[in-house]
Amino acid sequence: MVIFILQVMEKSKIAIAVALLFLTFFKGFSQGIIIRDINIEGSYFVENFDRNNFRVAYKIFSKDERLSDFNIVTFDSLLIVTDTSKISMFGNYHILGVASTKENSAYLLGSASNSSLVLHIIDNKTGIGIDHRIKSQFKWTDGTPCYLETLENNFYLLIDGKISELIAIAPSGNAIWQRSFTGAGSTLEINFMKAVDSLLFLSFTYNPRTNKTKNELRVIDPITGNESFSLPMIYGTKKLTIDNIIPYSDKEVVLTGRSFKNLKRNESSSGIPYFALVNHATGSFNFSEIKTKEGNIYWMSLLKSPSNQSEYLIGETFTSDPPVYIPLGGFAGVIANSIATSAYTCTLRFNKIVFVKLNKIIDHEFQSYSVAARAFSVNKYLHPYRFARYAYSRGKAHYFGSNGNGEIYNISSGDIKKYNPTDKTEQTIGTIPNLNAPSIIFLSKGYALYAEQNPSSKELVFNYIKLP
Secondary structure, eight states: EEEEEOOOOOOOOSEEEOOOOOOOOSSSSHHHEEEOOTTTTTTEEEESSSSSEEEEEBBBBBBTTEEEEEEEEEEETTEEEEEEHHHHHSEEEEEEEEEOOOOOEEEEEETTOOOOOEEEEEETTTOOEEEEOOOSOOOTTTTOEEEEETTTEEEEEESSSSEEEEEEEESSSEEEEEEEBBBBOOEEEEEEEEEEOOOOOOOEEESEEEEEETEEEEEEOOTOOOEEEEEEOTTTTTEEEOOOEEEEEEEEEEEEEEEEEEGGGOOSOOOEEEEEEEETTTTTEEEEEEOOOOEEEEEEEEOOTTSSSSSEEEEEEEOOOOOEEEOOEEEEEEEEOOOOOOEEEEEEEEEEEEEEEOSSSSSOEEEEEEEEEEEEEEESSSOOOHHHHHHHHOEEEEEEEEEESEEEEETTTTTTEEEEETTTTEEEEEOOOOOOEEEEEEEEEEEEEEEEGGGGGGGEEEEEOOOO
C-alpha cells in the first residue's frame, strides 16, 4: 500500500502555493491520503464536483479559538492531489455548508464567537477566493440551521430563525434578491431546502412543538424569488411530514414521509410511511401509503429498471438513541432534548435496507434486505428523522447508489455488495480492510474510493481498493 501523508497545504487568496510532504510505504495495489490534525468535532465536507474529481474541506485542529484555519484539498479518483487552498478567519468559525457550480465553489462559514456568516467563494479556474459577509436582515446565532444550495451559477442560502430568510447570491458575492418567511402568528421551523429540476423546494413546519403543528411544501422560482406554489401537507384527515424529496421526471418529484390519523402528529413517531407524486407544474398530488411494520424508515432514492418495468423506492430502517450526557466525573445520564451542549452524544443506527415496488393496481410490494447494523454519532441533539437525513448526506448509510441496470450498491461490515431487488440476488464485489466506518465516495468497474475517519488520532483517510 502506498500512503501519501498530507502535512501542509497553503494557498493565498492571490497566488497558489502548494507544499506537500509525502511518506511512502509499499504493499500491494492501493494508495491513499491521510489528512492529519483535522478538527473532527467540527464539520468536514467531501464533494464530488465533476464525477472524477473531489474536494475535501475541513477545519484544522487548534487549541486557539481566536483563529480558524480551513484546508481545501482537491484530488481525483486515483487520489492524486491536484490543488490545495487555505482559508483563514479571525474568530471561532465552523463549516456549515458547501456548494459548487462549474465556475465557482462556495463554503459557508459560521462564527460562534461573533454570530456572523461568511460565504467564501473560490473561482475554480484561478483558485482565488474572496470572503463575502452575509448581510441578512435578521441576526444569525450559533446553532441555528443554515442550508446552502446552487442552481445554474448562483448560490441560495436559507437561514432558519423566528423569521427565516432566503438569499440568492451571485458568484460576485452580491445578493440578487432576499425573501423572508414568517409563521404569521405561529412558530415557523425549516426542515430542509433542496434544489430539484431548476426549482427550490422548501419544507416548513408550523408550531413544531404543539398539538397544532402542520407541515407545508413551498416551491420557489430561483430567478425571481417568487413562490411557484405551496402545498399544505394534509390529506383528508391525515397530517403528513416531509422527510425527503426525490427527483422523478422533468415536472415531477416524489415526496416521502409519514402520515398521522385524525390530524394529530407525533414528530418522533414512525406513523404510516407514504410517498406522493407531485407535479410542480400543475400542483397535482398523487398520494399512497406503504403497508409495513418496520418502524422508522428514511427513504433515500428511487430505483428504475433499464426497461422501466419496475420502480422501487429505496430506504433504510433506523433507530435513534436518546442523547447521553458525559460529565467531567465520567458518569453518564440521559438529558432532556432542550439542553444543548457539546458534552453529549446522540447515536443513530441504520439497520436494514428496504424496498417498495411501486405498483399502480395492487398493493405495493415490500421487501427487506439484511445488512450489518451501522452506527453514526454526533455531539449534538438531532431529531431522529433529521438525524437520518444528515447521516445519509454524510455517507453513513449502507446504500450509496445504483448502476442503471436495476441493481443497487451497498456496504455492510466493510463488504461492498451489489443487490438486485427484482430477482433478490447479491454479489460481493470488494472488501475494505481495517474498516473504521468507511464511506464510499466513488465506484468504478475497477476500484472503489472510500473515506474513513479516526477521531482519536484526528485523522481523515482516503483510500481505494481494487475490485475483482
